[in-house]
Amino acid sequence: MKNILITGGAGFIGSNLALKLNSLGYSVTVLDHLSEQIHGSNSENSPLYQSVLGKVNFIKGDVTCREDVEKSIQNQDVIIHLAAETGTGQSMYEIEKYSRVNVYGTALILDVLVNQKNAVKKFILASSRAVYGEGKYQKGNFEAVYPESRSVASMQQGKFEMTDENGEILQALATDENSKLHPTSYYGLTKLQQEQMVKLVCKSIGVKYVILRYQNVFGVGQSLLNPYTGILSIFSTQILNAKNLNIFEDGLMTRDFINIEDTVEATIKSLELESANNEIINVGSGIATDVLTIANILVHSYAKNISIDISGDYRV
Template structure:
C-alpha cells in the first residue's frame, strides 16, 4: 500500500539513499536544510538525484514553524527522523548547536506530529552506537559490563586498553541492546536525548516509535566535504590529495563498518514491519575491523603503498576503543541481516569516491 513518508535529513548520506528506495512505491517528502558542511554552498537539490521523484522541502528542524508547516501540508503516515548534527569532535566545540538541532529539533518534530500529524502511526529514529560509550566488555570473572571511560593519563602513556575502576584489563565484546547507555560525547548525549524524547512523548498515544542504533555507516553518497565525520571518507580525501594517513592511538581502534544499503534495508524493514519493533535495535555488520586495517585497504585501493600511513599514538576526546554490535535482535525481530562484506563495500565506496572527487575539484 502506498504510504506518505516524511524523511528528515532526507538529502543526506543515508536519508537520500532511503528516499530513493522508498519513492519507488510511496509518496515521499524530504525535509532537509542542506547543511553546507555536508552539501557545500551551491544549490544542491539537483545533486541529490531526488528532484522529480520526491517532494523536497528546504527547512530546519530547529525551526518549529518550518516543521509544523511541512507536517501540516503532508500529514505523513510514517516518519524517518535522520536530520542531525553528526560530528563527535565538533560537538564539544558547538554544544549549543548540537543541542538545538538534535534535541530541540526532535522535540519540535514530536510537537508538529501532535499538532498536525493525525495520520502518523510510526516514527523511526536514526540513533547511534555512540550512546554505549566504550561499550560492553568482559571482566576477569567473565561478567559482561559497561567499560568505563578510558583515563587520559593512561592514554598519554600510550596505554589504550579498556580497564575497570581498579585498573584491571577488560576484554571488549560485541555490545547488545541490553547494555546501559553511557554516552561519552556531547553528540552521543544528544542522540540519547532524541531516544528519550521520542519514546516519552508518544507514550500512551497511537504513535509507535522505533529506534535503530547504527554503527559506522559507509558507502557511496557519504559526504566527501564534511571534515568532522566518516573516517573512511576522510581517509579517501587525504589519499586523493597525496597525503599519508594518520592513524590514531596504536591503530587498534576497532569499528563495525556497515554498508549503507544494508542500513537502508534495516530502515525499510523497520518502517514496514506489522508489529511495532522492540526498542532499541542495533544495526551493524557485527564484524570488527581495525582502523589500521581499514587505512591499509583504502591506500591499496587507490594504488598506494599500504605503508603510507603513520600510527601517531595521539587520541581524541570522545573516541571509543571498540565499537562492534551484537545484531541478533535485528535478525530476529526485523528479519534483517547485513549482506555486504567490508572488502566488497569498501571497493564500491572507493570507486565512487574516486569519481566524485574528480567532480568536486
C-alpha cells in the first residue's frame, strides 16, 4: 500500500505526516483547500504549505467538492482523512459549516468509494477526544460515571470541579476507548458522526479502517495565529507579546498533550501494522497535565517576565 491520500495534508498534523511518509518512500497525494484560518490570507506563502510543496502531489481542492474528491482518490491504496473544521467553542456558532465540512465531506468521500472504481484498501480517520465529552470520572470508590457539562450557576460560584447529582466531587480518570461517548460540543458530535459513517460503510465494502482519537497535539510548526489550536498556541502568543496570562477557572483542569512526532508515529503504525485493522485507538501520552503547569512551563521556557493570573473566568 504505497499510494497514500491525505485530506487536509497541508495542515499541522497533515504536513508533518506527509513529509514523514515521503521520507519512508510512500507516494503521497495531498488534498487541501488551504483554509485562511490555518494558512493566513496569503496561503501560498504559508510555512505549512511550503513545507510540502514539491514533495507531494498537491491538489488544491475541497472535500465537499465531488470533482476534487474523485480526482484525488484515483489510484490510491490508503486514505488518511484529516480534513475537518476544528475547535470545540467555534463549532457552537458555526454549526452549518462544521456539518458541511466534517459530516458532508466525509459522506462524500465514502460515497465516491462506494460508487467509483478504486483501489483503496484502508481508511484512517482522524477523530478526537471530543467524542468523550467531559470524559470519565469515578464516584468515591465506586463505579465510573460520565457527568454532563457543569452548570453556569456552579461556575459563577467558583465551583469548577465535576460533581455528581448530590454535589460530591468526582475524581477524573483516564478516558479509555470503551468509555461512554457523549459529545458536549457540536465539533465532538460531528467527529462521532464521522466515526459511525466510516465504520458502517467501510465494513460494507470490505475496506479496513482505523479510527484515531487524537488528544491535544502540539509541536514545532503549530500556528500561533490560529486561536483554535489550543492553549499552547494561545499562551505562547500572549507570552511573546509580553502579555500576562489569564488562567481560566482555578487552572487545575487537566489535558493530555501529545507531541506531533509521536502523533505522526502512531498514525503511521496504524497504516503499517497488520494488527491495526477495524480498530478505534486513542492517541495520547496517557499523562494528565493541568493548565497552570503548562502556563508555568511556557513562561519559564520563553524566559519572559510576565505574571500568571488565575482569574476564575470561565467559558460556558
